[in-house]
Amino acid sequence: MKVLVPVKRVIDYNVKVRVKSDGSGVDLANVKMSMNPFDEIAVEEAIRLKESGAAEEVVAVSIGVKQAQETLRTALAMGADRAILVVAAEDVHQDIEPLAVAKILKGVIDAEQPGLVLAGKQAIDNDMNATGQMLSALLGWSQATFASKVEIEGEHAKVTREVDGGLQTIKVKMPAIVTVDLRLNEPRYASLPNIMKAKKKPLDEKTPGDYGVDVAPRLEILKTEEPAERKAGVMVGSVDELIEKLKTEAGVL
Amino acid sequence: MAVLLLAEVTGGELNLDATSKAVAAAAQLGEVTALCAGASAAAAGEAAAKIDGVAKVLVAEDDSLGHRLAESTAALIVSLAGDYEHIVAPATTDAKNVMPRVAALLDVMVISDVSGIVDGATFERPIYAGNAVQTVKSKDATKVVTIRTSTFDAAGEQAAAAVETVSAAADPGLSEWVEDHVAESDRPELTSAGRVVSGGRGLGSEENFELIEKLADKLGAAVGASRAAVDSGYAPNDWQVGQTGKVVAPELYVAVGISGAIQHLAGMKDSKVIVAINKDEEAPIFQVADYGLVGDLFDVVPELTEKL
Ligand SMILES: Cc1cc2nc3c(=O)[nH]c(=O)nc-3n(C[C@H](O)[C@H](O)[C@H](O)COP(=O)(O)OP(=O)(O)OC[C@H]3O[C@@H](n4cnc5c(N)ncnc54)[C@H](O)[C@@H]3O)c2cc1C
Ligand SMILES: Nc1ncnc2c1ncn2[C@@H]1O[C@H](COP(=O)(O)O)[C@@H](O)[C@H]1O
Numbered sequence: 322m323k324v325l326v327p328v329k330r331v332i333d334y335n336v337k338v339r340v341k342s343d344g345s346g347v348d349l350a351n352v353k354m355s356m357n358p359f360d361e362i363a364v365e366e367a368i369r370l371k372e373s374g375a376a377e378e379v380v381a382v383s384i385g386v387k388q389a390q391e392t393l394r395t396a397l398a399m400g401a402d403r404a405i406l407v408v409a410a411e412d413v414h415q416d417i418e419p420l421a422v423a424k425i426l427k428g429v430i431d432a433e434q435p436g437l438v439l440a441g442k443q444a445i446d447n448d449m450n451a452t453g454q455m456l457s458a459l460l461g462w463s464q465a466t467f468a469s470k471v472e473i474e475g476e477h478a479k480v481t482r483e484v485d486g487g488l489q490t491i492k493v494k495m496p497a498i499v500t501v502d503l504r505l506n507e508p509r510y511a512s513l514p515n516i517m518k519a520k521k522k523p524l525d526e527k528t529p530g531d532y533g534v535d536v537a538p539r540l541e542i543l544k545t546e547e548p549a550e551r552k553a554g555v556m557v558g559s560v561d562e563l564i565e566k567l568k569t570e571a572g573v574l
Numbered sequence: 575m576a577v578l579l580l581a582e583v584t585g586g587e588l589n590l591d592a593t594s595k596a597v598a599a600a601a602q603l604g605e606v607t608a609l610c611a612g613a614s615a616a617a618a619g620e621a622a623a624k625i626d627g628v629a630k631v632l633v634a635e636d637d638s639l640g641h642r643l644a645e646s647t648a649a650l651i652v653s654l655a656g657d658y659e660h661i662v663a664p665a666t667t668d669a670k671n672v673m674p675r676v677a678a679l680l681d682v683m684v685i686s687d688v689s690g691i692v693d694g695a696t697f698e699r700p701i702y703a704g705n706a707v708q709t710v711k712s713k714d715a716t717k718v719v720t721i722r723t724s725t726f727d728a729a730g731e732q733a734a735a736a737v738e739t740v741s742a743a744a745d746p747g748l749s750e751w752v753e754d755h756v757a758e759s760d761r762p763e764l765t766s767a768g769r770v771v772s773g774g775r776g777l778g779s780e781e782n783f784e785l786i787e788k789l790a791d792k793l794g795a796a797v798g799a800s801r802a803a804v805d806s807g808y809a810p811n812d813w814q815v816g817q818t819g820k821v822v823a824p825e826l827y828v829a830v831g832i833s834g835a836i837q838h839l840a841g842m843k844d845s846k847v848i849v850a851i852n853k854d855e856e857a858p859i860f861q862v863a864d865y866g867l868v869g870d871l872f873d874v875v876p877e878l879t880e881k882l
Contacts, residue, residue, distance in 0.1 A: 334837070338705040347706050359818075419674065420683045443818060448701050449686050450670050454644065455678035463748035464644050466671045469811065479752065483811045484667040485765075485820070486584065488755040491643065494748050503801060503818065504811060539683040540710040543696065548707050551843060554864035556855075560877045563849065563867055571847045571864065573769075573826040574882070 322436035359441025365508040368400035397519035398511030423455035428532025453500035463493035575604035580663035588618035591766035595723040596664035601627035613640030636742035641751035648675040649743035665720035682714035703840040724823035772798035776831020816841035834859025
């Protein structure tokens with residue numbers, strides 16, 4: 322079985338996000354970019370499937386600017402076998418919407434014929450939580466989102482999902498789209514020798530046109546603003562003072 | 575302009591809080607038809623009919639809809655979609671599972687986690703863990719939207735609207751439900767609770783997390799947790815508050831042994847009153863807290879529980 326893992330290049334989760342003062346977006350020039358944390362978990366899971374013999378090949382795919390090569394090299398250094406970069410934007414500030422990403426991924430999948438797609442549940446930049454579900458719809462495949470456990474059982478996958486009420490386990494027909502949640506695994510770090518090896522692994526470049534996809538956005542971004550600031554509060558010296566303030570000042574007790 | 579609203583139905587029961595908050599938001603867009611789908615959904619339909627702003631209820635009962643599996647639920651919604659300009663749901667895990675699938679089947683974008691409605695095509699939504707708020711205008715004919723319930727007040731009650739039944743769409747038979755692990759609790763539900771007490775890595779163990787539960791019970795509060803507390807096994811996954819967990823906005827949020835990473839703040843910074851208890855006076859949580867108390871939680875929390 323071949324496993325396909327879509328990985329997105331996003332602002333590093335540790336970076337303090339700065340909204341541009343003209344309201345045109347978030348400043349991404351010269352900030353640290355990394356692989357979307359959920360996608361690291363997906364890559365890790367794919368590699369573990371390969372190590373356990375359930376998968377033969379792991380292919381990482383990224384859609385975006387040319388610099389997403391770095392993200393793909395990270396996936397290769399972790400243990401993916403090859404990578405495909407679909408160059409769909411020139412400016413780092415141009416985000417490709419989940420619908421267009423899903424359409425491109427469908428094109429890649431039609432060509433690659435994987436048995437499983439492991440994607441992240443959510444990109445931490447646009448916070449859409451949509452691409453895996455959309456891709457599954459376009460392919461007419463089964464979907465299992467927010468996975469905290471994945472077991473491949475022949476023609477099916479048994480997936481435990483993190484849901485509002487707790488956990489739900491479902492059995493989905495393969496080929497399937499699985500989106501991964503935080504508790505699925507702890508991604509490994511790439512070792513230096515593997516980083517060196519990754520430089521020699523194949524990385525193909527494509528364009529949206531190769532798959533006949535128009536990436537023009539459906540959602541026009543009118544403006545991007547800072548959220549309302551909270552007023553600074555006060556420090557209290559004791560439990561008694563806290564209770565007193567909550568009763569009289571805040572009126573919540 | 576007509577709105578189809580996917581009501582939140584779990585095990586045949588309506589989640590009134592999430593649904594009525596989504597109805598309040600959807601009513602700004604047009605006349606709301608609420609869809610209650612499940613293996614049994616009639617009782618949920620009766621309840622949804624009484625939410626102020628619901629003009630009509632559609633009930634779809636079929637075994638294939640029993641556990642809100644994405645494929646069958648999305649197929650049902652798509653079979654009804656032609657009559658509506660907006661398809662809306664509260665941004666629960668169920669709806670986040672289903673609605674992007676619906677959108678892709680209709681060849682439109684989904685607009686996730688909407689925190690503000692400007693007009694029928696224009697919506698506000700938080701991005702980057704709530705560090706920015708984006709206003710987007712949809713060019714699609716059908717707008718598929720999930721609503722961040724914590725930013726809308728619940729709709730009130732009304733005399734019951736009409737209820738009709740509709741049939742399920744053909745089940746693509748791609749997935750089957752195996753089991754649920756759902757903890758029964760007498761505590762209020764996290765996303766609708768008026769008070770929330772959350773614990774973080776500072777608690778140090780699952781046993782110690784009981785300190786949080788005791789304080790919560792004294793306050794009649796729901797219990798929440800940071801990702802670190804969940805990852806460490808101190809608390810179950812459905813207690814996680816944050817960017818990738820639940821979003822809450824109670825009257826009172828008490829954060830204990832939580833540092834205040836942006837991913838956590840994303841889920842609670844719209845709370846009305848925030849209390850932070852942390853032994854590190856530099857902890858970022860104090861920057862959003864209305865009342866901060868520097869101290870060892872193992873002293874402070876028992877004392878607070880005792881004195882309340
Ligand atoms: C993709 C991604 C998604 C994420 N999503 C979420 C999310 O949804 N929700 C979330 O919460 N996090 C999320 N995180 C994790 C987040 O970045 C932080 O790592 C996490 O919130 C830290 O949890 P914490 O505050 O409990 O732990 P820590 O940061 O370790 O803080 C523990 C705090 O406890 C205090 N403390 C320790 N002992 C005591 C004591 N005896 N008395 C008083 N105080 C004490 C310490 O001073 C410290 O401030 C996410 C991260 C990533 C990368
Ligand atoms: N531009 C992209 N390139 C590769 N994968 C992506 C891209 N956008 C989204 N994805 C995948 O889809 C997941 C969910 O993203 P989103 O729907 O944008 O929240 C991510 O975790 C990735 O696995």
